[in-house]
Amino acid sequence: MSDTPLLELVGATRTVQGRDLVSDVNLCLHEGEMLGIIGPNGSGKSTLLSMMAGLLPPSRGEIRLAGQPMARLRRQQIARRLAMVSQSADTGDRISVRDAVELGRTPWLGPLRPWSARDDEAVEAALLAVGMDRMAARDWSTLSGGERQRVHIARAHAQAPQILLLDEPTNHLDIHHQFAILDLVSQLPVTTVIALHDMHHALRCDRVMVMQSGRCVALGAPLDILTPALIRRIFAVDARLIAHPADGLPLFAFQRLA
Amino acid sequence: MRRGAAVRGAGWLWLAPALLAAALLFGTAVGETRIPLSTVVAVLASKTGLTAAVPDSVDASVIWHYRLSRATVAACGGASLALSGLVLQALLRNALAEPYLLGISAGASTGAVAVAVAGFGAGVISMSAGAFAGALVAFGLVAILARAARGTGVQTTGIIILAGIAGSQMFNATTALIIAQSASAEQARGIMFWLLGNLSGVRWPDIRLALPVALLGLGVALWHVRTLDAFTFGADSAAALGIDVRRARVVLIGTAALATAVVVSIAGAIGFVGLVVPHAMRFLVGVRHARLVPATALAGAVFLVLSDVVSRIVIPGQVLPIGVITALVGAPAFAVVMVRGRRR
Numbered sequence: 001m002s003d004t005p006l007l008e009l010v011g012a013t014r015t016v017q018g019r020d021l022v023s024d025v026n027l028c029l030h031e032g033e034m035l036g037i038i039g040p041n042g043s044g045k046s047t048l049l050s051m052m053a054g055l056l057p058p059s060r061g062e063i064r065l066a067g068q069p070m071a072r073l074r075r076q077q078i079a080r081r082l083a084m085v086s087q088s089a090d091t092g093d094r095i096s097v098r099d100a101v102e103l104g105r106t107p108w109l110g111p112l113r114p115w116s117a118r119d120d121e122a123v124e125a126a127l128l129a130v131g132m133d134r135m136a137a138r139d140w141s142t143l144s145g146g147e148r149q150r151v152h153i154a155r156a157h158a159q160a161p162q163i164l165l166l167d168e169p170t171n172h173l174d175i176h177h178q179f180a181i182l183d184l185v186s187q188l189p190v191t192t193v194i195a196l197h198d199m200h201h202a203l204r205c206d207r208v209m210v211m212q213s214g215r216c217v218a219l220g221a222p223l224d225i226l227t228p229a230l231i232r233r234i235f236a237v238d239a240r241l242i243a244h245p246a247d248g249l250p251l252f253a254f255q256r257l258a
Numbered sequence: 259m260r261r262g263a264a265v266r267g268a269g270w271l272w273l274a275p276a277l278l279a280a281a282l283l284f285g286t287a288v289g290e291t292r293i294p295l296s297t298v299v300a301v302l303a304s305k306t307g308l309t310a311a312v313p314d315s316v317d318a319s320v321i322w323h324y325r326l327s328r329a330t331v332a333a334c335g336g337a338s339l340a341l342s343g344l345v346l347q348a349l350l351r352n353a354l355a356e357p358y359l360l361g362i363s364a365g366a367s368t369g370a371v372a373v374a375v376a377g378f379g380a381g382v383i384s385m386s387a388g389a390f391a392g393a394l395v396a397f398g399l400v401a402i403l404a405r406a407a408r409g410t411g412v413q414t415t416g417i418i419i420l421a422g423i424a425g426s427q428m429f430n431a432t433t434a435l436i437i438a439q440s441a442s443a444e445q446a447r448g449i450m451f452w453l454l455g456n457l458s459g460v461r462w463p464d465i466r467l468a469l470p471v472a473l474l475g476l477g478v479a480l481w482h483v484r485t486l487d488a489f490t491f492g493a494d495s496a497a498a499l500g501i502d503v504r505r506a507r508v509v510l511i512g513t514a515a516l517a518t519a520v521v522v523s524i525a526g527a528i529g530f531v532g533l534v535v536p537h538a539m540r541f542l543v544g545v546r547h548a549r550l551v552p553a554t555a556l557a558g559a560v561f562l563v564l565s566d567v568v569s570r571i572v573i574p575g576q577v578l579p580i581g582v583i584t585a586l587v588g589a590p591a592f593a594v595v596m597v598r599g600r601r602r
Contacts, residue, residue, distance in 0.1 A: 089495050
């Protein structure tokens with residue numbers, strides 16, 4: 001069974017009112033990889049992630065989770081394999097950090113399957129993984145943006161998924177917290193798909209998929225894909241890829257609108 | 259060892275039956291006619307078979323047929339309405355959601371009145387069926403209206419409440435129209451009084467419907483405590499956590515509509531119970547539904563029994579509609595919830 005891809009998209013298309021938001025995307029997710037999705041605003045990144053999570057059914061094409069068509073799986077079966085951290089999921093409820101992380105155990109519980117020590121362990125491990133273990137009793141409303149994002153990731157972690165989908169998790173975070181979130185995500189022992197805006201962040205991924213107007217226009221290793229020509233074509237910005245003077249690491253220098 | 263949310267803090271639950279019994283006893287003991295507590299207890303004990311039967315007296319009849327039946331229905335209705343409000347608040351992610359404010363009660367009234375006036379028989383069952391149909395139609399209309407109004411600049415929280423107000427007005431007008439068209443003057447007066455929320459006509463047979471529906475509502479809500487929790491970060495998040503959102507909505511909102519419809523068909527549209535009680539309980543036991551559901555059911559029951567007592571004694575010689583009492587408590591609570599929500 002090891003040759004069955006974890007997640008597979010075959011001609012996945014999502015049409016709303018005659019317009020293709022996502023159009024004919026083909027993708028095989030490799031086990032353990034970190035796949036970045038990058039593209040201009042409105043290029044269909046979020047829609048594609050929602051489709052991968054099974055939240056939006058494809059209008060055409062098929063999405064398979066471990067070889068099985070997602071449309072035929074029950075929500076609970078999907079949620080045991082795949083967790084999603086969407087953009088700016090917020091609540092007005094007075095819940096604690098621990099409460100929020102405990103929600104991640106939902107797919108493993110039921111009316112006849114009560115909370116057990118294993119669930120406590122999963123929650124503790126998740127809190128520890130994101131460094132929120134000391135803040136477990138804190139109120140959600142008192143958390144900063146970066147802390148909230150970490151709690152969302154801890155919730156997804158507690159879900160014990162094989163695949164983690166993240167929709168622009170570094171949005172609205174300062175540079176320190178952007179790095180903290182990316183470090184955290186790359187350390188998690190799961191296959192990750194992450195929608196990003198920052199091309200330097202994309203360089204940290206194993207593979208990058210570039211989207212434009214709902215289509216996948218490039219897919220491959222970041223440095224093979226993110227060429228000045230492609231950046232000019234997709235983002236209409238002149239950019240150069242230069243080596244950092246100190247350590248030679250690749251660096252984008254953005255110059256002007258193309 | 260730490261315990262999961264389902265177990266944590268469940269220790270107080272043994273108190274629930276005691277509190278409920280105390281409220282029922284209070285509701286039975288207090289009334290216009292002064293009856294000594296010892297008589298009340300003696301009558302209850304003999305009627306429930308704990309002691310030998312005592313000969314029927316006027317007092318016994320008042321206690322058993324009038325007050326206890328009324329208090330019991332009030333308890334069932336209070337639990338039903340409070341749970342309906344809790345479920346709607348969780349699923350719609352709206353702190354102000356409540357069957358009365360969303361127009362569900364008004365729709366149920368229209369359905370019940372239509373059935374009563376159209377002469378399908380004014381029995382509790384047929385009126386409840388009409389009320390259930392009306393409640394579902396009302397919620398459907400309000401949901402469609404709220405969906406259509408999305409993106410018009412009004413905040414999402416506000417939209418569904420505005421849609422509920424529009425729905426309430428329309429259904430109340432329809433009810434008035436039906437009454438004016440087809441009811442006799444005598445019928446009309448009775449219906450108008452009942453519309454404000456009234457427990458005066460309640461007798462034992464009503465319990466045959468009120469109690470099973472309250473228990474059904476409690477059972478469904480308890481079965482779905484984790485589902486209700488999963489909506490904390492919205493419907494998409496719930497789906498990502500493995501909840502079948504459409505099924506959950508049909509089952510839970512359907513149950514809330516049924517519970518509301520049955521209460522309306524028995525006692526008319528009693529407002530704000532579903533708003534006041536869940537918010538008070540969130541303050542006391544927190545937001546996790548494993549504790550919130552039983553606490554809300556209990557507090558709803560106690561709240562409506564006490565409201566009924568107040569409605570009977572606040573003006574000597576006169577019984578106020580119970581809806582007046584719950585609105586006097588509930589409308590300020592609505593304002594508080596609204597203002598607090600805004601400050602966030």
